[in-house]
Amino acid sequence: MNREEARQRIGQLTAEINLHNHKYYDLSMPAITDFEFDRLLEELTLLEKEFPDLADPASPTRRVGGEITKEFRQVRHTFPMLSLGNTYSEDEVRDFQARVNKLLGEETEYICELKFDGVAISLIYIDGVLVQAVTRGDGIQGDDVTTNVRTIHSIPLRLKGDTFPSRLEIRGEIILPRKSFENINLKRLAEEEEPFANPRNAASGSLKMQDSKEVARRRLDCYLYYLPGELPFPTHYDCLMAARKWGFNISSYMARCSNIEEIFSFINTMNESRHELPFDIDGIVIKVNSLQQQKELGYTAKSPRWAIAYKFKAERVLTRLLSIDYQVGRTGAVTPVANLQPVLLAGTVVKRASLHNEDIIASLDVRIGDQVYVEKGGEIIPKIVGVDLDQRPPDALTVVFARSCPECGTELLRNEGEVAHYCPNQAGCPPQIKGRLEHFISRKAMNIDSLGEGKIGILYDNKLVTDVADLYDLRSDQLLGLEKVYEAAGDKREKKISFREKTVENIIKGIRQSKETGFEHVLYAIGIRFVGETVARKLAFHFGSIDQIMKATSEELTEAEEIGEKIAGSILEFFKEPKNLEVIRRLKEQGLHFEIREEEKNLKSEKLKGMTFVVSGTFENFSRDEIKKEIEAHGGKNSGSISSKTAFVVAGENMGPEKRKKAASLSVPVISESDFLQMIAD
Numbered sequence: 001m002n003r004e005e006a007r008q009r010i011g012q013l014t015a016e017i018n019l020h021n022h023k024y025y026d027l028s029m030p031a032i033t034d035f036e037f038d039r040l041l042e043e044l045t046l047l048e049k050e051f052p053d054l055a056d057p058a059s060p061t062r063r064v065g066g067e068i069t070k071e072f073r074q075v076r077h078t079f080p081m082l083s084l085g086n087t088y089s090e091d092e093v094r095d096f097q098a099r100v101n102k103l104l105g106e107e108t109e110y111i112c113e114l115k116f117d118g119v120a121i122s123l124i125y126i127d128g129v130l131v132q133a134v135t136r137g138d139g140i141q142g143d144d145v146t147t148n149v150r151t152i153h154s155i156p157l158r159l160k161g162d163t164f165p166s167r168l169e170i171r172g173e174i175i176l177p178r179k180s181f182e183n184i185n186l187k188r189l190a191e192e193e194e195p196f197a198n199p200r201n202a203a204s205g206s207l208k209m210q211d212s213k214e215v216a217r218r219r220l221d222c223y224l225y226y227l228p229g230e231l232p233f234p235t236h237y238d239c240l241m242a243a244r245k246w247g248f249n250i251s252s253y254m255a256r257c258s259n260i261e262e263i264f265s266f267i268n269t270m271n272e273s274r275h276e277l278p279f280d281i282d283g284i285v286i287k288v289n290s291l292q293q294q295k296e297l298g299y300t301a302k303s304p305r306w307a308i309a310y311k312f313k314a315e316r317v318l319t320r321l322l323s324i325d326y327q328v329g330r331t332g333a334v335t336p337v338a339n340l341q342p343v344l345l346a347g348t349v350v351k352r353a354s355l356h357n358e359d360i361i362a363s364l365d366v367r368i369g370d371q372v373y374v375e376k377g378g379e380i381i382p383k384i385v386g387v388d389l390d391q392r393p394p395d396a397l398t399v400v401f402a403r404s405c406p407e408c409g410t411e412l413l414r415n416e417g418e419v420a421h422y423c424p425n426q427a428g429c430p431p432q433i434k435g436r437l438e439h440f441i442s443r444k445a446m447n448i449d450s451l452g453e454g455k456i457g458i459l460y461d462n463k464l465v466t467d468v469a470d471l472y473d474l475r476s477d478q479l480l481g482l483e484k485v486y487e488a489a490g491d492k493r494e495k496k497i498s499f500r501e502k503t504v505e506n507i508i509k510g511i512r513q514s515k516e517t518g519f520e521h522v523l524y525a526i527g528i529r530f531v532g533e534t535v536a537r538k539l540a541f542h543f544g545s546i547d548q549i550m551k552a553t554s555e556e557l558t559e560a561e562e563i564g565e566k567i568a569g570s571i572l573e574f575f576k577e578p579k580n581l582e583v584i585r586r587l588k589e590q591g592l593h594f595e596i597r598e599e600e601k602n603l604k605s606e607k608l609k610g611m612t613f614v615v616s617g618t619f620e621n622f623s624r625d626e627i628k629k630e631i632e633a634h635g636g637k638n639s640g641s642i643s644s645k646t647a648f649v650v651a652g653e654n655m656g657p658e659k660r661k662k663a664a665s666l667s668v669p670v671i672s673e674s675d676f677l678q679m680i681a682d
């Protein structure tokens with residue numbers, strides 16, 4: 001490819017990838033598969049490598065990470081990053097307002113904002129392009145975490161419009177939404193790593209990771225709230241509104257207040273509804289709106305005189321520790337859970353709290369019968385943070401950590417250097433067996449949605465299934481009439497599941513249909529430790545069949561993309577176990593796919609997998625049908641009409657204006673015959 005062609009193709013790919021990012025992250029309507037997206041990115045990455053001077057500094061390739069930072073460079077802040085004065089009571093807020101009024105000699109307007117509980121960041125843009133992101137550090141200098149910050153999709157790499165100053169500095173908070181926090185911790189638990197205590201720690205830990213690709217997976221988010229330096233606007237509010245136009249994420253939870261009552265009203269509303277926000281806040285920040293007045297008020301050595309933080313009270317209660325249960329997860333990890341005298345905390349009745357592991361119990365010196373402090377801070381599950389020793393009853397019992405599995409009685413193990421205990425009885429321990437079955441039927445695995453956690457429980461309790469292959473031996477007559485009453489998690493009402501004719505029909509149908517599931521999903525479903533969805537797909541396409549994977553040596557396994565020694569070891573371990581081999585043999589016998597399907601083998605490529613095309617008009621080198629055939633040969637699909645699901649419109653001569661309008665209104669890219677040929681070229 002010559003330089004001019006490369007320039008064009010880089011432009012095209014950049015636009016395409018940006019559009020798909022927009023569809024995925026902003027609209028939650030992905031138009032192509034991850035696999036196809038990776039293809040596009042890979043192509044752009046290679047081109048940028050070959051023609052580095054043509055690479056856009058705001059290229060979407062910078063979002064996915066890949067760069068490793070061994071040590072973060074220290075950078076001096078142009079404007080020091082100050083902190084805010086904290087207040088915890090209404091009186092202190094009144095004092096702040098009185099001080100401001102006195103200094104200014106008049107009443108003034110305030111902006112009240114959320115106090116985001118994350119990690120402070122300063123972003124620097126030159127001519128609209130993000131060039132540097134620096135943490136707060138000691139306020140004078142911080143760490144240059146630019147590579148990691150570029151992976152955060154809500155941070156623009158290039159600003160919109162042309163009204164921004166040529167050098168722009170903007171500050172805000174990097175946060176981890178609670179949902180992402182939960183997902184990260186679930187994954188960490190599954191991989192037997194210590195979970196993060198709260199989203200703030202997780203955000204801070206993520207930002208300091210060496211591998212920016214891993215940061216990209218963490219789904220961090222960022223809200224901006226302050227623009228230091230001279231700006232051509234009269235108020236802080238105007239600055240934020242301009243920043244929003246330039247593409248920054250500015251929270252809509254904000255209030256313009258001209259008296260103390262309005263300030264308290266915002267504080268109280270947010271305090272009450274803060275648990276409904278998708279991320280953590282720990283208070284409200286109150287700022288003088290006029291930039292002129294901010295200047296007049298100035299700064300103390302540590303913080304501005306024009307702003308203050310009102311911190312919400314830590315939500316903590318005292319209650320009695322009644323007993324400790326031990327819960328066993330799918331991987332066998334055992335977690336101690338405290339049973340508490342029910343108590344109201346942060347709007348919900350708390351009956352249980354996590355105690356994490358043996359070391360934490362020991363460091364708290366908590367005993368059964370103690371009055372314990374329970375807190376719901378950033379954490380999802382409340383936790384015990386301390387003991388009121390003055391109230392310790394004389395008969396309080398020291399906690400002796402469980403020696404055997406509460407579910408199956410097997411002696412627990414704790415590996416050298418690890419904090420968690422686990423039950424080694426994979427084959428016979430009920431929650432581990434049920435966990436494996438639940439994983440097998442889950443959406444990204446065999447996707448048997450006519451079964452669920454409750455129904456799996458019934459099948460297991462009635463001894464109809466103990467391993468995943470048993471599912472395929474089920475008959476309607478065994479299922480009809482089975483039922484169970486249970487208390488759903490987080491719901492006091494009892495629920496009843498009963499297997500009537502229609503239910504049974506759906507279950508059997510769902511199981512039968514799952515036999516069509518592609519090999520890559522089957523491989524994920526059988527639950528090899530560390531073989532997640534992506535790894536399973538890479539393995540499936542690299543080796544083509546389970547037989548090839550089973551034959552592979554450790555070296556051969558690590559030759560496949562994304563497979564390291566830890567995963568290879570786990571795969572070898574899995575296939576050493578006769579029980580696993582037997583399950584696979586039975587699943588094969590039932591006709592599940594253990595190799596990549598024939599039609600996939602015959603494809604010219606999978607470049608267009610997951611993409612739907614609309615072909616319109618007449619073409620120079622091909623007939624419309626030939627183009628459609630090519631689309632299918634590369635794994636794509638054809639459709640007659642443009643919708644939000646359309647990935648591309650391939651337009652020849654005489655494409656109707658209506659179609660063009662429709663494509664434009666849905667932001668579907670319209671490409672030419674030669675664009676299309678480039679897309680499928682090797």
Ligand code: IVH
Nearest residue numbers: 082083084113114115116120225226285304
């Ligand atoms: S303004 C010069 N606004 O709280 C003052 N800070 O305790 C600039 N924070 O370091 C800060 N939400 O990390 C401001 N809406 C908000 C904030 C906020 C969270 C953090 C920030 C700051 C710390 C001060």
